[in-house]
Amino acid sequence: MKWFALRYIFQIISGDGNYASQFDEQLRLIQAKDAQDALTKGEGQSEHFHRPFRNCNGELVKWEFICIADLYEIEPPGDGSEIASVLHEPKDMAFFLEELKRREAFLHQSIFIENPN
Missing domain, CATH: 1.20.5 (Single alpha-helices involved in coiled-coils or other helix-helix interfaces)
Structure with missing residues (x-):
């Protein structure tokens, strides 16, 4: 099995969506046999990362999965491993x-x- 870093993009939607658009960009680690397996696994897991909740105004807040924007094969994670660079x-x-x-x-x-x- 290999390790991959996947860049997820979610849109955060509050209530009726009448707020400034917010997007959450996340790097997550996935272990898979190859890049295609990592992408399939990553897309399948995306629905389970954020549970909807009600904010202080009682409005439903949810993360809507947009896409996986990047996928990189990385070395097995360990102390000091690089997972991202900008x-x-x-x-x-x-x-x-x-x-x-x-x-x-x-x-x-x-x-x-x-x-x-």
Whole structure:
């Protein structure tokens, strides 16, 4: 069996859909014998990832599966395994680096709050 990373695209629909369109992009690992098997298995599992729920306004919120947009064969997962890579070519490098610093600070703050020891 081989490992594959699949990029799922879901549309999030709240109530009657009169909200700004939201799409959820997820990377998930699938173990399969080949790429076709991974795609078939991945599409079959897509219906079970998100259960509908009611938001604070009582409106039904659901994730509608759109497609699997990418599929990559990867090395068997282990500690430190790469599962995704995104290349950036920012127009404003200073802004990009500042945004990364803000995200890093938020991450460290969040971890500290969750694990105060």
